[in-house]
Amino acid sequence: MMSSAPPPPNLPADADGDMESLPLAPTASDYASVSSTFDPLLSSASLPTPIAAAPFPLSPSSFVDPPSYADVSASSSSFSPLSSAPSSSPRSARAAACEYALIAVSDPTPEAEPAATSLVPGSAPTYISYLVTSARRSGGAGGGGERRYAVRRRFRDFVTLADRLAESFRGHFVPPRPDKNTVESQVMQRDEFVAQRRAALERYLWRLAEHPAIGASDELRVFLQAEGKMPLPTSTDVASRMLDGAARLPRQLMGEEAVAAPQEVVQPAKGGRDLLRIFKELKQSVVSDWGGVKPPLVEEDKEFLDKKQKLQDWEQQLTSASQQAEALVKAQQDMGETMGALGLAFIKLTKFETEEAMYNSQRIRAADSKRIATAAVKASRACRDLNTQTVKYLDTLHEHLGIMLSVHTAFSDRASALLTVQTLMSDLASLQLRIEKLEAAASKIFGGDKTRHRKVEELRETIRATEDAKCCALREYERIKAAYAEKIVEGWETVAEETSGYARRSDNNLAW
Amino acid sequence: MGTGVQAYISYRVITKTNLPEFEGPEKIVIRRYSDFEWLHDRLSEKYKGIFIPSLPEKNAVEKFRFSKEFIELRRRALDLFVNRIAVHPELKQSEDFRIFLQADEEKMDRARSYETGIFKKPSDFLQMFKTKVSDVVLGKEKPVEESSPEYEKLKNYIFELENHLAEAQKQAFRLVKRHRELGQSLADFGKAIKLLGACEGDSLEKVFSEVGSKSEMLSVKLQKEADNLLFNFEEPLKDYVRAVQSIKATLVDRANAFRQHYDLYREKEYKEHNLGKLQFVDREKFAELELKADSDEATKRFEHIVAVMNEELARFQEQKTADIGLAFHEFAKGQAKLAKDIADAWRGVLPKLEACSS
Numbered sequence: 009m010m011s012s013a014p015p016p017p018n019l020p021a022d023a024d025g026d027m028e029s030l031p032l033a034p035t036a037s038d039y040a041s042v043s044s045t046f047d048p049l050l051s052s053a054s055l056p057t058p059i060a061a062a063p064f065p066l067s068p069s070s071f072v073d074p075p076s077y078a079d080v081s082a083s084s085s086s087f088s089p090l091s092s093a094p095s096s097s098p099r100s101a102r103a104a105a106c107e108y109a110l111i112a113v114s115d116p117t118p119e120a121e122p123a124a125t126s127l128v129p130g131s132a133p134t135y136i137s138y139l140v141t142s143a144r145r146s147g148g149a150g151g152g153g154e155r156r157y158a159v160r161r162r163f164r165d166f167v168t169l170a171d172r173l174a175e176s177f178r179g180h181f182v183p184p185r186p187d188k189n190t191v192e193s194q195v196m197q198r199d200e201f202v203a204q205r206r207a208a209l210e211r212y213l214w215r216l217a218e219h220p221a222i223g224a225s226d227e228l229r230v231f232l233q234a235e236g237k238m239p240l241p242t243s244t245d246v247a248s249r250m251l252d253g254a255a256r257l258p259r260q261l262m263g264e265e266a267v268a269a270p271q272e273v274v275q276p277a278k279g280g281r282d283l284l285r286i287f288k289e290l291k292q293s294v295v296s297d298w299g300g301v302k303p304p305l306v307e308e309d310k311e312f313l314d315k316k317q318k319l320q321d322w323e324q325q326l327t328s329a330s331q332q333a334e335a336l337v338k339a340q341q342d343m344g345e346t347m348g349a350l351g352l353a354f355i356k357l358t359k360f361e362t363e364e365a366m367y368n369s370q371r372i373r374a375a376d377s378k379r380i381a382t383a384a385v386k387a388s389r390a391c392r393d394l395n396t397q398t399v400k401y402l403d404t405l406h407e408h409l410g411i412m413l414s415v416h417t418a419f420s421d422r423a424s425a426l427l428t429v430q431t432l433m434s435d436l437a438s439l440q441l442r443i444e445k446l447e448a449a450a451s452k453i454f455g456g457d458k459t460r461h462r463k464v465e466e467l468r469e470t471i472r473a474t475e476d477a478k479c480c481a482l483r484e485y486e487r488i489k490a491a492y493a494e495k496i497v498e499g500w501e502t503v504a505e506e507t508s509g510y511a512r513r514s515d516n517n518l519a520w
Numbered sequence: 521m522g523t524g525v526q527a528y529i530s531y532r533v534i535t536k537t538n539l540p541e542f543e544g545p546e547k548i549v550i551r552r553y554s555d556f557e558w559l560h561d562r563l564s565e566k567y568k569g570i571f572i573p574s575l576p577e578k579n580a581v582e583k584f585r586f587s588k589e590f591i592e593l594r595r596r597a598l599d600l601f602v603n604r605i606a607v608h609p610e611l612k613q614s615e616d617f618r619i620f621l622q623a624d625e626e627k628m629d630r631a632r633s634y635e636t637g638i639f640k641k642p643s644d645f646l647q648m649f650k651t652k653v654s655d656v657v658l659g660k661e662k663p664v665e666e667s668s669p670e671y672e673k674l675k676n677y678i679f680e681l682e683n684h685l686a687e688a689q690k691q692a693f694r695l696v697k698r699h700r701e702l703g704q705s706l707a708d709f710g711k712a713i714k715l716l717g718a719c720e721g722d723s724l725e726k727v728f729s730e731v732g733s734k735s736e737m738l739s740v741k742l743q744k745e746a747d748n749l750l751f752n753f754e755e756p757l758k759d760y761v762r763a764v765q766s767i768k769a770t771l772v773d774r775a776n777a778f779r780q781h782y783d784l785y786r787e788k789e790y791k792e793h794n795l796g797k798l799q800f801v802d803r804e805k806f807a808e809l810e811l812k813a814d815s816d817e818a819t820k821r822f823e824h825i826v827a828v829m830n831e832e833l834a835r836f837q838e839q840k841t842a843d844i845g846l847a848f849h850e851f852a853k854g855q856a857k858l859a860k861d862i863a864d865a866w867r868g869v870l871p872k873l874e875a876c877s878s
Contacts, residue, residue: 157818318719322719323718325719332705336709339698343699343701347698353684353688366673369837369838376841379848380851383855385853387855477822
């Protein structure tokens with residue numbers, strides 16, 4: 009039930025009396041009731057009350073700035089699936105199945121870099137650390153108190169977590185982490201930026217927790233619960249990796265260490281230490297591209313290709329919808345601004361005519377002007393409020409685009425796993441060929457050649473090792489394929505819910 | 521009529537009257553913009569002191585000149601022009617007005633060729649109230665202006681009023697543009713959402729398609745409201761600005777009349793003062809009498825203008841309150857209806873979305 013009724017359809021031309029009776033914008037208290045009634049997704053308590061409680065005085069000099077992205081992100085701090093309990097959407101189902109009952113990121117505090125040397129005492133470079141509290145959902149009957157954990161983490165730790173997860177969950181749609189910022193420390197300290205980041209980190213952790221595989225993972229648990237310094241190993245940088253790889257290359261070329269160990273095969277070749285492997289896989293990918301020998305594995309199953317095409321379409325539409333949504337928000341914002349400027353112009357006119365009034369008709373006109381101005385200013389504010397809400401849901405579209413990024417990563421994981429398998433298979437094939445040749449050669453020489461025998465044995469060993477590696481690679485590949493199905497449905501349903509919220513928000517534009 | 525650079529728009533002017541001075545109960549003539557201009561200038565010359573109803577702007581970018589919107593706006597403004605003359609107690613009696621309404625092409629051409637008036641350009645307004653360099657060089661003082669407080673107040677009022685109104689009109693024009701932009705955005709957004717829905721499939725597709733359709737429907741409404749705003753809110757504000765500019769023109773007339781009166785008066789006083797000192801010949805006495813007559817006439821003309829202006833001002837304020845009141849009303853009505861339509865549209869989609877997400 010809307011608290012501001014629409015105006016009566018027929019208004020006679022008598023401007024004066026009916027201007028009064030035209031019900032214009034609701035008062036501030038009405039706004040609060042309007043916003044809270046139409047938002048079952050977020051409980052009314054956690055609704056952005058700062059916006060509802062904003063004062064509506066008519067002071068021409070004080071105009072609210074257009075909502076900044078920071079306001080929106082900061083005010084969605086109470087984002088928590090728990091409060092969506094009333095609706096039994098897939099999202100709350102996921103939340104209910106989630107391992108964690110609570111995750112919160114709070115209390116950003118500056119801390120000094122340890123071991124930092126600074127010429128001027130007291131100006132050591134600082135970073136922000138966040139308090140990460142979590143509580144595991146106690147499963148089973150007679151659940152005792154949930155054990156709460158609180159640890160301090162800095163952004164770098166989140167990056168590490170993201171990297172670890174990316175390695176462990178290849179093929180899964182790993183939610184993307186918030187962006188790094190390569191700006192100077194000045195920006196880092198600013199409140200607005202910190203608030204934005206805090207909210208983003210919280211959302212990120214929730215997304216991780218809700219992920220069926222990642223939520224149950226050790227990496228996440230350790231991150232949330234292990235006190236003290238970050239427990240997960242940070243990934244080494246590329247340079248040392250290359251150096252290691254360069255050191256091994258000569259040995260590999262000599263024939264030793266010709267085969268990658270099974271556990272290494274599980275990771276993609278690129279970025280790894282095994283340069284030889286990188287080269288081999290590169291060669292293989294070229295071969296595949298040129299339609300050379302095609303090992304049977306290249307045939308992807310039709311279903312996967314279909315799904316992939318669908319996902320690509322989906323991404324395209326999502327991008328375009330996201331762009332249009334941005335344009336829409338901008339247009340709405342412009343509208344609000346111009347309406348406000350119009351109101352201001354009329355206020356000035358009113359003041360002027362009132363001061364200079366020589367005729368009674370002037371005073372009447374001034375009063376009319378003032379009413380129009382008031383209405384225009386109120387409409388302008390309503391427009392801005394609407395926009396704040398709209399931006400929030402625009403955010404969702406963007407987040408989904410972010411997920412597409414992890415989809416792409418997963419696709420490329422799969423592709424590189426496939427490449428590894430193919431490489432190994434062609435290795436196998438060529439090794440077999442060599443054995444055959446040698447055996448053919450050996451059979452030609454009477455008495456057999458001991459060295460040749462030895463060679464044949466060695467080759468057989470190599471083949472066996474390669475077979476092992478190939479099995480591992482195949483297993484990995486199959487596992488990645490299996491990781492897709494569940495994510496797809498989930499993603500689509502989330503979009504639906506969140507766009508329904510957008511429609512509710514649009515209702516707010518009833519200021520007249 | 522005509523093609524290419526020579527092309528112009530002609531307007532049909534229909535007069536229905538039962539006044540005896542006219543040639544019949546109904547008369548239709550074809551006129552073009554320059555004919556309206558001719559009438560305006562004739563009236564400005566003959567009826568000093570009266571706020572002559574204003575014309576729509578003369579110049580327009582070539583491309584824009586033949587757009588439907590522009591032509592309709594101009595037509596409305598010309599219609600107002602003619603009708604305002606017809607209701608003004610003095611102007612409606614003008615001979616030129618009758619010619620305009622009735623004369624055939626030939627007669628109209630002939631009448632047009634008689635024009636001799638000094639046309640007022642916007643630069644004249646400022647010139648009048650500035651010191652001419654030549655005056656200073658010749659030792660003349662600043663051109664004399666009235667110094668009464670009422671005059672000062674009036675002048676300041678008119679000049680400042682124009683500024684405020686111009687600002688309001690500018691914002692109103694921008695608001696029209698915003699409506700169009702928002703309409704376009706909504707249409708694009710609706711299309712995109714529909715396509716996104718097609719990717720989702722099943723029930724989601726239906727709902728998205730609904731949201732998209734509503735967006736497109738609202739886009740149409742926004743465009744309509746933009747038109748409404750243009751014709752019924754922005755244009756009246758523009759008309760108001762033009763009216764104020766017309767008053768400025770009258771102020772110029774008044775200032776001229778004042779100067780004439782003042783100069784002749786001073787000259788007369790000077791001659792009278794020196795009457796005793798000089799030997800008079802009959803011829804000079806005659807000249808002096810003429811001077812006195814001229815001076816008196818100039819004074820009368822000036823005073824007439826002042827009196828007329830006062831009446832006109834009262835009428836102007838009344839008229840404008842009514843005009844702008846109507847414009848405000850249309851504005852509020854249009855906006856309210858638009859907001860209601862928007863709310864209804866989204867409220868209609870809600871139950872379907874809710875069903876979908878649960």
